[in-house]
Amino acid sequence: xxxxxxxxxxxxxxxxxxxxxxxxxxxxxxxxxxxxxxxxxxxxxxxxxxxxxxxxxxxxxxxxxxxxxxxxxxxxxxxxxxxxxxxxxxxxxxxxxxxxxxxxxxxxxxxxxxxxxxxxxxxxxxxxxxxxxxxxxxxxxxxxxxxxxxxxxxxxxxxxxxxxxxxxxxxxxxxxxxxxxxxxxxxxxxxxxxxxxxxxxxxxxxxxxxxxxxxxxxxxxxxxxxxxxxxxxxxxxxxxxxxxxxxxxxxxxxxxxxxxxxxxxxxxxxxxxxxxxxxxxxxxxxxxxxxxxxxxxxxxxxxxxxxxxxxxxxxxxxxxxxxxxxxxxxxxxxxxxxxxxxxxxxxxxxxxxxxxxxxxxxxxxxxxxxxxxxxxxxxxxxxxxxxxxxxxxxxxxxxxxxxxxxxxxxxxxxxxxxxxxxxxxxxxxxxxxxxxxxxxxxxxxxxxxxxxxxxxxxxxxxxxxxxxxxxxxxxxxxxxxxxxxxxxxxxxxxxxxxxxxxxxxxxxxxxxxxxxxxxxxxxxxxxxxxxxxxxxxxxxxxxxxxxxxxxxxxxxxxxxxxxxxxxxxxxxxxxxxxxxxxxxxxxxxxxxxxxxxxxxxxxxxxxxxxxxxxxxxxxxxxxxxxxxxxxxxxxxxxxxxxxxxxxxxxxxxxxxxxxxxxxx
Amino acid sequence: xxxxxxxxxxxxxxxxxxxxxxxxxxxxxxxxxxxxxxxxxxxxxxxxxxxxxxxxxxxxxxxxxxxxxxxxxxxxxxxxxxxxxxxxxxxxxxxxxxxxxxxxxxxxxxxxxxxxxxxxxxxxxxxxxxxxxxxxxxxxxxxxxxxxxxxxxxxxxxxxxxx
Amino acid sequence: xxxxxxxxxxxxxxxxxxxxxxxxxxxxxxxxxxxxxxxxxxxxxxxxxxxxxxxxxxxxxxxxxxxxxxxxxxxxxxxxxxxxxxxxxxxxxxxxxxxxxxx
Numbered sequence: 001x002x003x004x005x006x007x008x009x010x011x012x013x014x015x016x017x018x019x020x021x022x023x024x025x026x027x028x029x030x031x032x033x034x035x036x037x038x039x040x041x042x043x044x045x046x047x048x049x050x051x052x053x054x055x056x057x058x059x060x061x062x063x064x065x066x067x068x069x070x071x072x073x074x075x076x077x078x079x080x081x082x083x084x085x086x087x088x089x090x091x092x093x094x095x096x097x098x099x100x101x102x103x104x105x106x107x108x109x110x111x112x113x114x115x116x117x118x119x120x121x122x123x124x125x126x127x128x129x130x131x132x133x134x135x136x137x138x139x140x141x142x143x144x145x146x147x148x149x150x151x152x153x154x155x156x157x158x159x160x161x162x163x164x165x166x167x168x169x170x171x172x173x174x175x176x177x178x179x180x181x182x183x184x185x186x187x188x189x190x191x192x193x194x195x196x197x198x199x200x201x202x203x204x205x206x207x208x209x210x211x212x213x214x215x216x217x218x219x220x221x222x223x224x225x226x227x228x229x230x231x232x233x234x235x236x237x238x239x240x241x242x243x244x245x246x247x248x249x250x251x252x253x254x255x256x257x258x259x260x261x262x263x264x265x266x267x268x269x270x271x272x273x274x275x276x277x278x279x280x281x282x283x284x285x286x287x288x289x290x291x292x293x294x295x296x297x298x299x300x301x302x303x304x305x306x307x308x309x310x311x312x313x314x315x316x317x318x319x320x321x322x323x324x325x326x327x328x329x330x331x332x333x334x335x336x337x338x339x340x341x342x343x344x345x346x347x348x349x350x351x352x353x354x355x356x357x358x359x360x361x362x363x364x365x366x367x368x369x370x371x372x373x374x375x376x377x378x379x380x381x382x383x384x385x386x387x388x389x390x391x392x393x394x395x396x397x398x399x400x401x402x403x404x405x406x407x408x409x410x411x412x413x414x415x416x417x418x419x420x421x422x423x424x425x426x427x428x429x430x431x432x433x434x435x436x437x438x439x440x441x442x443x444x445x446x447x448x449x450x451x452x453x454x455x456x457x458x459x460x461x462x463x464x465x466x467x468x469x470x471x472x473x474x475x476x477x478x479x480x481x482x483x484x485x486x487x488x489x490x491x492x493x494x495x496x497x498x499x500x501x502x503x504x505x506x507x508x509x510x511x512x513x514x515x516x517x518x519x520x521x522x523x524x525x526x527x528x529x530x531x532x533x534x535x536x537x538x539x540x541x542x543x544x545x546x547x548x549x550x551x552x553x554x555x556x557x558x559x560x561x562x563x564x565x566x567x568x569x570x571x572x573x574x575x576x577x578x579x580x581x582x583x584x585x586x587x588x589x590x591x592x593x594x595x596x597x598x599x600x601x602x603x604x605x606x607x608x609x610x611x612x613x614x615x616x617x618x619x620x621x622x623x624x625x626x627x628x629x630x631x632x633x634x635x636x637x638x639x640x641x642x643x644x645x646x647x648x649x650x651x652x653x654x655x656x657x658x659x660x661x662x663x664x
Numbered sequence: 665x666x667x668x669x670x671x672x673x674x675x676x677x678x679x680x681x682x683x684x685x686x687x688x689x690x691x692x693x694x695x696x697x698x699x700x701x702x703x704x705x706x707x708x709x710x711x712x713x714x715x716x717x718x719x720x721x722x723x724x725x726x727x728x729x730x731x732x733x734x735x736x737x738x739x740x741x742x743x744x745x746x747x748x749x750x751x752x753x754x755x756x757x758x759x760x761x762x763x764x765x766x767x768x769x770x771x772x773x774x775x776x777x778x779x780x781x782x783x784x785x786x787x788x789x790x791x792x793x794x795x796x797x798x799x800x801x802x803x804x805x806x807x808x809x810x811x812x813x814x815x816x817x818x819x820x821x822x823x824x825x826x827x
Numbered sequence: 828x829x830x831x832x833x834x835x836x837x838x839x840x841x842x843x844x845x846x847x848x849x850x851x852x853x854x855x856x857x858x859x860x861x862x863x864x865x866x867x868x869x870x871x872x873x874x875x876x877x878x879x880x881x882x883x884x885x886x887x888x889x890x891x892x893x894x895x896x897x898x899x900x901x902x903x904x905x906x907x908x909x910x911x912x913x914x915x916x917x918x919x920x921x922x923x924x925x926x927x928x929x930x
Contacts, residue, residue, distance in 0.1 A: 635929025637922055638755060641852055645759070649766050656773050670833060674840050681844055681867060685851030690860050697863050700844075704870055711837060711881045713889050720873075723896050728866065728903045735907045736859060739914050759853035767846045774838055783884035795886055796893070808897045815901035819908035825915075 008078040010059045011096050014052045014106065015145050021048030021138035029131035039121060045134035046117040049141055053110035060103040077151055077215070085154065089210070095151040097214050101522045104352060104515065105148035105284055108359045112276045113141050115486035119367050120268040122482035123374065133173060133266070140166035144277050148284060153202050153212040156285070160198065160249065163278045164191045170273060171265040183261035190258040194248015197241040198285075204238035205292070214288060218522070221291035229297040239292060239299030242285065243306075250282030250336045252310045257582050259333055263325040267370030270325060275332050275362035280355045283339045290348040290523040304344020308436045311337030313580060315443035319450065320576045323380050324369045327451050331406070332362060334440060338421055341437060347424035348523045349516035354417035356515060357497045361405040361414055364490035368399040371479045371487065372455060382454040389456040391476045394484050396456050398491040403452050405494040407445035407544045410537065413498035419540055420516070423533060438543050445547030453555045666710055673706040690741050694732050701725040715792045837878035845871035858910050858920045862903065869899050 021044060029041050080094035098106075117137060124130045143166060147159025165188075172184025206212055209220055227233040246252070251259035262274050273279070286293060286303060293299050314334035321327045335358050342351035373380055375392050389396045405412040408419070418441060425434040460476075478484070554562045566573060578584070676699065683696035701724050708717035796805050844867060851864025873892045880888025910920070917924055 633929055635926030637925065638853060642755065642759060642762075645762050645766075645849065649762050649769075652766060653769055656769055659773070666833075670836070674836070677840065678843060678847075681847045684867060685847055685855065685860075685864060690857050690863075693860050693863055697866065700867065701870065704874060707837060707840070707874065708877055711833060711877050713877050713880070713892075716873075716877060716889050716892050719893065719896060723900060724866075724870070728900055731903060731907060732859065732863065735910065739859075739911070739920065741857070741859065741920060756854055759850060763846045763849050766849075767842055770842050771839065774835065774842070791886060792889065792893075795890055801890060804894065808894060812897065812901055815904050819904045822905065822908035823911045 010055055011078050011098050011149060012080060014055045014059065014110065015096070015142065015149055017048045017052040017055070018138045018141035018145065021045050022135050022142060025131055025135035025138065029135060039125070041131045042117075042121045042124070042134050045138050046114065046121065048138055049110060049114045049117050052141070052145070053107070053114045056103075056106045056110045059098060060107060090206070092152055092154045092212065094155070096149045096155075097151040098149065099522055100519045101284075101287060101352065102149055104356060104519060105280075106145065108280075108356060109141065109144050109148060109277050112359050112363050112490075113137075113144075113272060115489055116268050116272045116276075116363065116367070119271075119370070119483050119486040120266075122480045123268055123370055124266065127266075129173070133170075136166055136169050136173070137268075137272070140170065140273065140278075144281070147281055150214075152214055153205065153217075156214075156288075157198065157202065160245075160281060160285075161195070163273070163281065164188060164195075164249070167191070167262070167273050167278055170269040171262045173265055173269065177264070180264040183258075183264040187258040187262050190255050191248045194245045194255050197244025197248070199245075201238050201240075201242035201245065204234060204241065208234060208238070217289065218291045221289075221295060224292075224295050226295045227297065229301065231298065233296070235292065236296040236298045239289070239296050240302060242289060243299065243303055246282030246285050246340075247306065248282075249285075250279045250340070251333050252282070252306050252337060252340060253313065254582070256310065256314070256333050257579075257586060260326055260329045260579070263323070263329050267325070267366060267373065270329070271363045271366035271370070274329065275366050276359040279332060279336060280339075280359070283336065283343065283351055283355050286340065286343045287348045287352050287523070290343070293343075294346065294523070300344050300346065302344070304341050304430070304433060307337040307340025307342075307344055308433050308440075309337070310334070311341065311440045312436050312443075315440045315447065316576045317579050318447040319443065320573055321447075322383055324372065324382050324385075324451065324455065325366070325380060327382075327447060328362070328365055328369060331365075331444065331447065334444065335362065335406070338418065338437065338440070341433065342421045342424050345421075345424040345428045345430070345433075347420070347516075349519045350417070350420040350424055352519055353516045354421060357405070357413040357417040357494075360490055360493040360497050361402045361412075364398060364402040364487060364494055365406065367483070367487055367490065368395055368402060371395040371483055372399075374479050374483070375476045382451065384461055385455045386458040387456070387460040388476065392478045394478060395487065398484075398487040399456070400452065401491040401494050403448045407448055407548065408441055408540055409544060410541055411495070413494050413496065415537075415541070416498035419537055422540055423536055426533065426536070438539070441540060442543040442547040445544040446551045449548040449551035450555055453551060457556060670707065670710050673703040673710070676700075677703040677707070691733070691736055694729060694736060697732075698725050698729050701729065715789045834878045834882045838875055841871040841874035841878065843871075844868075844874065856922050858913070858922055859907075861922060862906050862910070866899065866903065869895065 025041055025045060078096050078098070083091055083093045085092040096102075117134070120133070120137065124133055127133065140163060143159045143162030145159070147156055147163060150156040150159055168184045168188040170184075171187050172181040175181045175184075202212060205217060208224065209217055211217070224235055225233070227236050244255075248255040259274055259279070263270055265273075293303070311334045314330045314337065318327050318330035318334065321330060335354070339351045339354050339358070342348075342354060371392065372385070372388065372395060375388065375395070376385060379385070401412070405414040408415045422434060422437055422441075425431075425437055554565070575581075680696040680699040680703070684693045684700065687693045687696060701720060705717045705720040705725070708714075708720060795801060848864045848867030848869075848871060851867060852861050855861055855864065873895055876888040876892045876895070880886060880892075913925060914920060
């Protein structure tokens with residue numbers, strides 16, 4: 001704990017403000033709503049998160065900014081004053097951990113969260129249930145903050161589960177719609193599967209370290225015996241189990257299936273939860289336990305390969321999607337794959353850096369798509385859009401910035417983080433992964449450009465679904481400023497975030513340190529300098545431009561080429577369109593193995609047959625035995641007396657024999 | 665002198681016991697039992713237990729057997745029909761065999777035992793009283809009176825016309 | 828009275844009486860006769876007790892005989908009461924007639 005008492009109180013205020021917002025809205029929300037604008041509840045929710053953001057900024061500044069002091073790891077561990085669990089030597093106090101990594105996450109969650117709250121005021125203006133919506137948003141913010149600020153794995157886990165819960169509540173927000181509630185359930189269940197891994201991993205960790213405190217783990221991870229490739233020791237197993245949990249939460253293969261369906265929720269939800277914050281929890285977990293993962297080569301490789309493969313697969317699926325939000329959903333999965341790839345290469349700081357930049361431009365893209373959908377009166381199919389560039393210029397401009405950023409065009413934020421990831425793969429000697437990453441970057445640029453072109457360029461194709469063409473075109477209008485404001489801010493961030501510099505005081509001067517370097521000490525690893533490859537930025541940019549060019553040709557310039565290409569690549573496109581048949585396989589598995597097995601085997605045979613049968617058979621066995629003994633009771637007294645006599649004779653014999661041998 | 669008395673009483677006891685189990689008319693069996701009891705009383709006296717001998721006559725022959733006779737008269741019991749029921753032959757055979765076995769076992773042991781000299785022996789009533797009212801047996805003594813009470817109540821209840 | 832063989836022969840006699848009583852229980856069909864045979868068995872046991880008491884020189888055996896007699900009296904009373912009740916119910920005194928408790 002720091003001597004400065006403020007540093008002990010501030011983090012808890014950051015954490016508890018959104019919780020307070022939730023409680024107030026949950027209990028008094030309907031009453032607050034009854035003001036003339038009916039937006040009181042919404043602005044209250046925004047206020048809590050904005051305040052939390054401000055406090056988070058203050059905390060960070062006080063810790064690293066102009067406070068002065070030596071460079072290096074600095075952290076604060078405020079403690080709420082009581083222990084949650086105290087069982088023997090297993091203790092879990094309610095304490096937070098505020099170090100560089102936590103600060104970054106904290107700022108992302110509250111900052112982007114605040115912007116999305118403001119956006120939601122406009123987006124959900126006409127929704128009946130908005131009080132419920134904002135209360136859930138606040139609750140989510142609380143849980144996410146608990147996740148990133150928690151000082152020990154159990155607290156992190158509470159946050160983890162909590163965001164899963166809120167994700168379910170928010171995806172299925174329009175619960176009257178069957179597809180929405182089904183999607184919410186799917187998200188929760190798939191998450192849960194991953195959570196098994198997380199819990200088991202926690203148990204392994206406790207077994208190894210005797211404690212679940214994050215600082216303890218980080219400090220002592222280096223003392224564990226490192227495990228070489230394909231050596232399946234306890235560290236490797238623990239890390240793989242934890243990674244399973246991360247897979248579920250961050251939608252990597254094989255537990256990625258819930259995220260595209262999660263687009264059923266309102267767009268701000270997609271932006272906040274499924275772009276900027278909740279799905280990044282898996283990356284945060286891996287980064288937080290970086291020192292542990294570093295001890296197992298197998299786990300690192302698994303993480304990296306999973307990330308790369310997921311990135312590639314998601315990229316291919318994104319190309320054939322027609323729903324604007326689905327493209328972005330698969331894009332998220334793909335970018336998360338990049339983050340895991342970086343982590344697997346040992347570049348945890350780079351992974352978090354990409355998380356940071358991705359939060360900006362992905363949130364921007366989602367909110368922008370929300371603006372588009374708002375303009376299209378609810379239409380989400382890109383085939384029915386087109387030429388919106390002139391009609392919703394602000395939306396278009398910010399969206400363009402986001403697209404350029406995600407594609408990795410120089411001077412935009414995404415370029416810097418993606419570049420470092422590519423450098424990391426080469427630096428650790430994984431040319432294959434580099435190739436996959438590079439190709440995926442090309443795909444990223446391609447599908448994003450495709451989205452841009454289909455939506456904003458060309459002729460307006462709308463009106464088939466909802467209304468006649470001209471009427472639909474007439475309805476297209478720009479969004480209110482409550483929605484456009486955050487878009488502009490995020491666009492600025494998508495450019496600037498790459499240069500993020502933390503002011504650090506050292507030797508009497510203040511200078512800026514780049515984000516990955518600020519975080520690096522958290523991982524307690526010797527800093528491995530990334531190779532200086534001057535040709536790399538050019539190659540990366542080249543692949544991005546190539547992707548954009550391809551999209552240009554196919555979608556704007558020569559549509560006939562597209563048709564013929566579509567015919568030739570039919571089987572591949574079918575594979576992508578069916579999302580690699582993951583859903584089919586899972587559905588078949590659940591239906592035929594789990595359900596049928598439970599019904600025919602476990603229920604009918606085991607439960608009704610064996611268990612009930614054992615009980616019943618015991619009863620009938622007893623009865624049968626009794627039936628055989630029944631004839632002994634003849635009812636005649638003399639028979640009974642005879643038996644008594646026979647027994648008596650036997651006893652007498654025994655007594656006499658024990659006294660003296662009976663010789664004839 | 666004592667020997668003659670002893671063996672005479674013993675013989676009488678055996679004979680009347682045979683009458684008890686052999687006689688068809690239960691009244692005759694009852695009387696034969698009385699004879700057995702009295703001869704046993706003589707033997708008790710010869711074995712140096714006057715208290716028990718007298719008790720035998722008063723309680724057993726005097727009270728219990730009278731009760732038996734009462735009931736026999738009350739129920740107006742005639743000679744029993746002597747047709748043996750099914751399975752009586754086997755039953756009887758088995759019973760006889762078992763009894764013979766029992767007697768043979770014990771007898772074999774007994775015959776080979778060598779009785780030592782009988783020690784001095786004071787079996788007077790006073791001595792009996794001292795023992796019965798001593799702390800060792802007092803509780804049991806009083807308990808038997810409760811037992812008799814219970815038997816009394818039970819007998820009355822069971823024999824009532826309407827339970 | 829000091830004849831040592833009295834004791835041995837008395838025990839032999841008790842054995843005989845006991846055996847005869849047992850036979851009576853099995854071979855007679857009148858309930859009351861069966862009860863009387865049981866009394867015979869009890870007397871055989873009493874005789875054995877007294878004889879051994881004499882041989883051992885203590886009075887414990889005779890005390891026990893005392894109690895046996897008391898119990899025998901109680902048993903006879905209750906038993907006969909049951910017989911009366913049974914007779915009232917079935918109007919017979921045949922042992923084999925009372926086999927309702929079969930199975």
